[in-house]
Amino acid sequence: MKIAKAEVIVTSPDRNFVTLKLTTEDGLTGLGDATLNGRELAVVSYLKDHVAPLLIGSDASRIEDTWQFLYRSAYWRRGPVTMASIASVDMALWDIKGKAAGMPVYQLLGGASRTGLMAYGHASGKEMPEIFDSIRSHLEEGYRSIRVQTGVPGLKAIYGIASQSMDTTDADVRYDHEPARRGAKPTEEDWDTRAYLKHLPGVFEAVRNEFGPDLPLLHDGHHRMTPIQAAKLGKSLEPYDLFWLEDCTPAENQEALRLVRQHTTTPLAIGEIFNTVWDFKDLIRDQLIDYVRGAVTHMGGISPLKKTLEYAAQYQIKSGMHGPTDISPVGMAAAMHLGLSIHNFGIQEYMKHGKRTDQVFEQSYTWENGMLHPGDEPGLGVELNQDEAGKYPYEQAYLPYNRLADGTVHDW
Template identity: 30%
Template sequence: MHVSDYELFEVPPRWLFLKITTSDGTVGWGEPVVEGRAKTVRTAVEELMDNYLLGKDPQRIEDHWQTMYRGGFYRGGPVLMSAIAGIDQALWDIKGKHYGAPVHDLLGGAARNRIRIYQWIGGDDPADVAEQAREKVDAGFTALKMNGTGKLERIDSPAAVSAAADRMQEVREEVGDAVDVGVDFHGRVSKPMAKRLVEALKPHDPFFVEEPVLPEHLDDLGEIAQHTTISIATGERLFSRFDFKQLFEDGHVDLIQPDLSHAGGITEVKKIASMAEAYDVAMAPHCPLGPVALASCVQVDACSPNALIQEQSLDIHYNETSDVLDYLSDPSVFDYEDGFTEIPDGPGLGVEVDEAHVREQAEKDVDWHNPVWRHDDGSVGEW
């Protein structure tokens, strides 16, 4: 058996799917994408497939990963690691189908029967969060996440801090203290504002604060940690175990959020999860993406003892034209019950992609890019 063909499909709302076919007709699916840079990642996937993987035995996944990563003098970063990630997902899907087993069985077997999930509320500039929180809790979710703020100045007004705390208070009063509510700072908050915000949010007991500073400033996490007992989460913009190494050694993060479509795929994130376990750090994979990425996440969650909860993008504010389950032949594989989803036990990634629907959607013009925010003086702000 060897890799004989591949196809790429850019589909709405902002996803890129990869289909790899082998000489015996086995098909594996991956989701290699950087949101807003799909065409760039597409080119990187084509380079790796055309120059290396075509004609190779798909089952030598570790060797392929090492070759794709170490075979280039310049390595790492979002584009290359996302290209590797999607290829890696597809190879694991093929291997699982070849042996008639879910990926998590090939990685040591399940450590749990189901994984807790959380649901997004609010939007980029959060509003109506209390009402949305009530709707999601009534629908059965037990954990939520929302953006903490909209656009912020590097040092903003007391009113901006109060507004963030008031939103959190409204949600807490609406759903009570039995529901976990994570607050995403989205890297749009400067160090001085992060210190003020974590103190203001503390009375409302967030589940965690996510990306309190940009990845360029992870060395500031220690100072922020001194201002709060709230769990600190980060990692969606780190792309390998090497990027996470210093984060673990510094000891200020409580929850890591590697992305299975950005951080080298299943092969690499399983290693990152094991590193985190050694440092008593929990994991909640980042996944505001499509069904192949989500399936990959859940396979790693299944066999990672320190997996705490899983992000998923059903009804997220980005999904205005298509949603996660639209691309699956059997959406029931991700039925959400009591705030959990069962671990898929089908072969490979455990999901069946509706290829006809993928091809139909790929005919549409897809050109998603994140907004560029500007401050009142015209300078560029963090989104």
């Protein structure tokens, strides 16, 4: 089962996606997601110029060996570009193996550990009435867990607020929560941590009063606080019983989470920008987090993220895999297969893609009664309509960035 062709396909139906398509000599195909939001073409070059030529003639059934070869032979290891590239190969090989076996990938990973995957949606608003309306809308869509992001008085535009996102009159495009703006340069936003820390607890108090104590609520700090600020926020949110507080401080400083942990019992989720188990190793070993936020697309694929989550399971730490719209349906399907099979699944982030994306990526996964399921088609269960993909060429797009009131660039 040798690889005969390796194609890198870039399409931009609702946003930019990078997809690797492998074809074997006997005609089996496999897809992998290599999307790196705002730096897509760097991965395209890495795949086209350095990875694809190495795959031709290799045995598609040797998933682990291929992964180790691509990781170790380059010498320059890790990093988002390298790991997104390797991830796409790993996913595509699992897709091929599933098709060869006539089984969905989750069956090859040990079978289902549950009937479906609880997912959370993204509710937001500039002010409380808008937040309440957004939460009700998500509940009507079937979500049973809700991430709540709020505007802050005095700030014009901040991360995660749907009504402040990209302007569009196209009803077919789901830009509700996709912050990447198409254009030559990133958009500038503003930030004030003190105002945010003062405002946020009151928002969650109002949400709890309106929706009761049982609805799981999440919040994303998006790396914007110092360790002591994060500790203060975690403590102030304890009365509102959050499912988790995500990315409360830049976690490249692993020791910072120790200080946060000492001061709050609010569960912590970390790692959507991490690329390998080495980024998580100390956080898991020292039990400084409760949820692993890694993405299949950015962690090198299904194979290494499964190992990372098995390691986390030894410390009763669960999965919380990254799943915004900058993960293509291929990457989302891979996360679902992995989540369905592991024992220590926690929750799956799930943002619905736009209609054009759904036409480009034909999916078998389902969303019913607040639960995701990858489906039972052989492989990952996603096929790429290349004719449809060809209608939407790449468009340069960047995530925004932050400045404080005095002009200092801040974490976004």
